[in-house]
Amino acid sequence: MPSIRQELEATRTARWYRHASGARRAGAWAERVRDYAALRAILDGRAPDGTVAGAAERTARRREQPPVQLPGLLKLVAEHGHYAGAEPVYRRYRDRQQGQQILRLAGPDPAVRPTAAFLAEARAVTFWPYREGVIEVADAFDMSRAEWAAAYLRALAAWAAEERPLAAYPPAGPPACVLEDMTAIAGAQIRWASSSSAPGHAERLYVLAGDVVQSMLNDASMTPLGAFDTVRDEVRSLLSPPAEPVAEQVLRSAAELSDRMLHAADGDVVVTPEQARRLRSMIGGLSALLEGVGG
Amino acid sequence: MTLESALAAQEQARAAAARLRGATEALNVLGRRSPADQQRASLFAVGLLKDAVADADLSETGLPRPLQAVHQGQAVHQGPAVHQGQAVPQGQAGGTAPRLPAGHPAVLLLARAAMVLHTAGLRICERPWHWDRLARFFDARLPPSDPHLFRLRERAVMSRVDAGDTSPGVVAALTSAVEFHRRAHGEEAYLTSVATTNLALALRQRRGDGDLAASEALAGKAARVRAARYGPEHPLTLAARSLAALCLLLLAEGGREEERRRVAGPLLAEFTAIRAARMRLYGSTAPDTTRSRRHEALALLLLGERERARQALELTLALEAALGGADRAEAAADTRLLLGQVSRALGDMDKALEHAREANRIYGQQNPRGRGARRARRLVAQLTAGRITAVVTAEMPRTRSGALS
DSSP: OOOHHHHHSSHHHHHHHHHHHHHHHHHHHHHHHHHHHHHHHHTTTTTTTSSBOHHHHHHTTTTOOOOOOTTTHHHHHHHHHOOOOSHHHHHOOOOOOOOSSOOOOOOTTTTTTTTHHHHHHHHHHHHHHHHHHHHHHHHTTTOOOHHHHHHHHHHHHHHHTHHHHHHHSSSSSSSSSHHHHHHHHHTTTTTSOOOOOHHHHHHHHHHHHHHHHHHHHOTTOHHHHHHHTTTTHHHHHHSSSHHHHHHHHHHHHHHHHHHHHHOOOOOOOOOOHHHHHHHHHHHHHHHHHHOOOOO | OOOHHHHEEEEEEEHHHHHHHHHHHHHHHHSSSSSSHHHHHHHHHHHHHHEEEOOGGGGTOOOOOOHHHHTTOOOOOSOOBBBGGGOOGGGGGTTTTBBBEETTTHHHHHOOOOHHHHTTOOOOGGGGHHHHHHHHHHHHTTTTOOOOHHHHHHHHHHHHTTTTTOOOHHHHHHHHHHHHHHHHOOOOOOOHHHHHHHHHHHHHHOOOHHHHHHHHHHHHHHHHHHHHHHHHHHHHHHHHHHHHHHHHHHHHSSSSHHHHHHHHHHHHHHHHHHHHHHHHHOOSSSSHHHHHHHHHHHHHHHHOOOHEEEHHHHHHHHHHHHHHHHHHHHHHHHHHHHHHHHHTTTTHHHHHHHHHHHHHHHHHHHHHTHHHHHHHHHHHHHHHHHHHHHHHHHHHOOTTSSSBB
């Protein structure tokens, strides 16, 4: 079974990102990076009605990020990026992509307008390094699925804090790649989930990711931990095995551990001395309690 | 430098910082792992810092030196320096990520995460020194008004509170933190609420005249604000609810019998509700959940149900001993101290002395100048004095009248 890291490296957006940012397309990629930087600069300096933000507006934003929606966004990007005209920018994000070295992330669907395609790409690309940082640590520490989700959602919150106007631009929310990633993290192959429930879990996790982003936008002082805490309970319940009677869980685990200890191959360390100490301590307390159970 | 190359360098620096932020948030999740994993994560974080930061001696931070093996496992963030947050050309480094100035927010936040993990393995009384050192490192690199630096200093102050320091300077710093966040973010903002609870914690710890009532008022207010904004079972709401209930319990302990009986039932229900919520949030053996069990035992004692309280404390102790770690060692000492008091009340003096001595030993190691250490020493002294009297009473010859000679 592939690891979560391998699954995350194989998503559609991950493949697109590797292709687009590869050395062979360095010139085309640099133009895109210039577009995203122009977008960031435009959004940072604008009030919700599109006018240049004043001091009062900037003060208010310290508490809550209002959505900023700008007509003719790609034209503004072209102007800010000092392109000769808006056409080269539009061309990159239109559904027809003839002659483009890098195809747009949104694909050829004509229903996705150039501005929406551009915004979706900007969100994914600005979030990408946060995602890479999570993958590096989570994989090194062999995180559980619940830990992966916690790390990912906290990093998403950090992205929303840093890219507040972009995250708030209608329709506000996380980058589209989050749904693919949550599918990998929820895992279609996990033993307690049927193959039909994992996609449902992924969709729900995506909704929760939206809640995390919204928490960051609603309160400028919100921290990634605080934002994740608003959904922690549900994330944990989605990614943990279904509850069974606790006594049964203990019995099952004790039996499994005993089997492994009895039948360990030479050189296998089933229980470390530290784990053995902790177990003895726990079992001692439990035994004292069990003495009080009748029958 | 052309406009294009300047822009590219700026974007590379931004991406390097973002990658560090992602790694930082993932490392923060490891704070709920075992003590050994936390130490490994701390070394990993220091390795990331070493590779990411330009021109800074990280030994000044109070963080550990990364192990070679950990460091070699990280093949990222090597590259040329970016000074004062500005872009510089990539030069010969071609394609590698740029280094960041030591005062960059992403660096500070990673260093903070590394320190949280590192200090989890240190004695509680040693932690303030490390936090102060880290704060000084960034004091020299950031303006005093920097919000990240301000929060780092708050964390350093709270490490003093954890170690039992509630001196006027500490309380003044926490009071000014509440004002700072109120002005910057508003009365109901997240960080204002966190700062309010920090102040309430310090007042509860200090227990001067009116401190418990003031602490209860602050925590109660924070709990109401948080319940309205984030829901009654948000972890931050639970922390404030728990603190408010604990203050009420401590106030009732010093009150009349009828008052104790009146509040004990509702307080037990509140602590049980908090424990149930924490079990859902963190799991049944997590430190927060276990702490709630100890609070339930306190409420049982207030109700006069000593035997049930003893059982609850024995379970708490078993879990704390099973989990290990410095924080949990001090929690185990708190539980031992309570068990000593309960055992004494139940007439089991041997058990009481055993628990009191063990509490005294742990406090002596972890935090010898804290309030718990003083209470443990006092209990040991009381129990030992009683024991000497008992021995003397049993062994001394009596007069015919039965009076002690």
